[in-house]
Amino acid sequence: xxxxxxxxxxxxxxxxxxxxxxxxxxxxxxxxxxxxxxxxxxxxxxxxxxxxxxxxxxxxxxxxxxxxxxxxxxxxxxxxxxxxxxxxxxxxxxxxxxxxxxxxxxxxxxxxx
Amino acid sequence: xxxxxxxxxxxxxxxxxxxxxxxxxxxxxxxxxxxxxxxxxxxxxxxxxxxxxxxxxxxxxxxxxxxxxxxxxxxxxxxxxxxxxxxxxxxxxxxxxxxxxxxxxxxx
Numbered sequence: 466x467x468x469x470x471x472x473x474x475x476x477x478x479x480x481x482x483x484x485x486x487x488x489x490x491x492x493x494x495x496x497x498x499x500x501x502x503x504x505x506x507x508x509x510x511x512x513x514x515x516x517x518x519x520x521x522x523x524x525x526x527x528x529x530x531x532x533x534x535x536x537x538x539x540x541x542x543x544x545x546x547x548x549x550x551x552x553x554x555x556x557x558x559x560x561x562x563x564x565x566x567x568x569x570x571x572x573x574x575x576x577x578x
Numbered sequence: 579x580x581x582x583x584x585x586x587x588x589x590x591x592x593x594x595x596x597x598x599x600x601x602x603x604x605x606x607x608x609x610x611x612x613x614x615x616x617x618x619x620x621x622x623x624x625x626x627x628x629x630x631x632x633x634x635x636x637x638x639x640x641x642x643x644x645x646x647x648x649x650x651x652x653x654x655x656x657x658x659x660x661x662x663x664x665x666x667x668x669x670x671x672x673x674x675x676x677x678x679x680x681x682x683x684x685x686x
Contacts, residue, residue: 498674505587507666507678508621523674555620566611567668569620 467492469570471556477576478546486541486573488556494568496559497539498523499531501552502572508555514539546577582669584677592685597654599680601667610643610650611668615679621666624652657684 469490478484490497498513500523510523514533528550530542539558543550554573559565581604591597601610609628613621625634627643627650634641640653650669654661662684667677 500676505678507584508676510674513674566623566626569622572620
């Protein structure tokens, strides 16, 4: 089954404790991205990757890091989480970067206290 | 930067009533996508519009792309409880700039 998986689905952590949210897709998609969803703000892109070893900042990259060492995986790293990073995070992938349908993972609800 | 505004933010309708959400961009879009997110779920792709003035239908859903390619709309005829959710448009560079969404609630 074609899908995007994320782990963990729920995470409660404390300020400053490094964490990684994993994302994996099995569709051989080139393009992957991370979004955060906050009430009233819709989805905002954090980082994206057009292919292996190619990543770039989205609209709200501060406080986040990503890597793309393999085509299927695109982890999101919070080196020192802060309460304002409490949000719902979605990973998405698409065949190419140019106007392709995006497939979203199930989401990760992160709470930073 | 690119901005995509969506109205209304919320809409409550009685089952059987029609519903429309509007999406407006500050710049011309190469294409626009629409997604639906059920409560507690993730966004799911509905459709993509590319051509100026394009109209596409999916059963009770009608999607339009404006002549100037700066606005779009989604119209649902005779809403059902299964239509409940938040509808997002996405435009901008490579369809990654999302509107703020319209949350639709359908009452029996």
